[in-house]
């Protein structure tokens with residue numbers, strides 16, 4: 377995710393901003409920029425594409441940009457390519473308002489249209505430039521002060537933001553606002569700081585204020601004021617940060633993986649909101665951002681889903697959903713296999729390549745092969761501007777933000793959501809589901825973030841179980857239909873970070889050979905969510921239980937009869953069974969995580985693995 381730093385005081389701001397941004401590099405970014413004011417001069421703005429070191433060189437370590445008040449940003453592209461033009465800060469044309477922003481302005485297109493009608497022009501493709509110009513618009517139209525202009529903007533903007541703003545008419549002051557994106561204020565002696573995360577300011581101060589949602593900030597060298605939406609100053613407690621720098625980077629979590637598990641409700645919501653729009657009381661899916669028209673969707677006669685590792689498992693889960701809703705035949709292939717086979721692809725096929733990094737060598741080669749054959753390709757990609765994003769005919773971005781732990785969690789969850797959205801889109805375009813069903817499915821999808829949150833809140837139970845089974849040497853994760861895809865992901869997680877030999881099996885297949893491996897104490901995890909298959913999966917679990925296996929079941933709440941059959945049951949909140957993977961995967965992520973911790977392993981950087989596999 378993007379990083380923000382702001383400074384106001386008596387020292388030179390630029391070196392402090394650059395140093396603060398360097399402390400946020402772990403969050404991932406693809407461009408950076410600073411704006412620094414020297415007295416009441418207009419701010420000097422310097423931006424650079426790529427590493428922060430490019431910006432450091434461009435500004436001679438900050439020495440080339442004098443001034444004691446400034447804002448800085450590292451950008452992880454969401455709207456628009458990672459270019460210098462799209463990098464922050466963004467300013468109104470007369471540099472009346474200049475700002476950096478973290479988060480996503482969901483209704484930016486509607487706001488941009490309004491501003492275009494009012495004579496504004498836009499240089500970048502970003503949603504941030506829209507927010508900046510909207511502040512400028514209200515500031516000038518109503519001739520109000522910065523706090524009122526920001527408050528009016530907050531009322532119009534939908535989405536998430538931490539905005540840090542400077543106004544030409546207010547030298548020596550920095551303003552800020554937040555909703556659903558992190559922002560902290562650091563208090564110093566005759567100097568004050570703003571940042572998106574604690575590590576950026578930890579070398580200067582440990583005294584911080586955490587503004588709440590819908591609060592605004594005015595900061596000078598000696599004053600820090602927090603305002604509510606009515607424009608009233610509110611009292612905020614000052615907190616002493618006790619973490620060390622390393623813990624601070626992980627937001628207080630012990631590992632990035634745990635931090636990323638906890639980020640899932642938010643990133644799932646962001647990914648849904650990037651496509652789902654609400655007009656009056658009706659939801660619509662707007663897939664125009666990825667380039668696919670309804671006509672093109674109607675013409676698809678078969679879908680291929682291609683990926684590696686967890687991305688492949690997203691495909692396995694999603695094929696059941698897409699086939700069921702859109703009634704399109706779906707084939708799921710491992711990229712490393714697909715690229716070397718003659719699979720009889722046809723002109724009306726669509727090849728979907730799923731990849732977090734967008735750089736996985738086999739997935740990229742599979743995409744290129746499909747293109748050579750003249751087949752339409754769609755990338756479901758997390759990294760904006762990555763090779764797969766650039767080369768695919770259509771791109772649907774997941775908004776997971778940078779994922780640092782090698783084991784994917786939040787990117788996986790967003791990929792699932794992207795596939796659900798496509799399934800509904802294809803089904804609706806082809807007339808396979810009516811609008812009432814679309815509405816029902818979207819309403820239910822919007823409940824997933826809260827349900828994921830609930831499962832995460834109950835993590836102590838899984839932690840307890842993991843400590844009991846941390847020394848298991850073998851585990852089998854079984855399920856039928858969509859649950860088999862979830863089992864594959866759960867099993868991979870266990871292998872890659874807990875180093876426990878684990879196999880995923882289609883539950884009905886066990887008795888064709890593998891059941892001979894079951895002995896007293898073998899751990900069998902059964903995923904049983906699909907209504908027409910739950911009882912069959914339970915029978916398969918019981919078959920292993922009667923041969924000594926310890927049975928761990930994951931099922932929807934309400935299926936309480938499992939209590940009598942399994943040794944340990946984890947209930948997930950009820951949802952549309954098509955969305956089961958989004959919930960059932962969470963206990964499996966937590967289980968692997970806690971097992972890895974119990975075994976004293978390097979959770980975030982498991983042996984022999986790389987985050988992005990760019991070799992064949």
Ligand code: M6R
Pocket residue numbers: 684685686687730731732733734735736739782783784785868872987988989
């Ligand atoms: O970047 P990609 O999504 O293309 O990566 C694909 C796999 O390498 C990746 O999902 C891998 O299996 C994960 N480490 C699993 O947690």
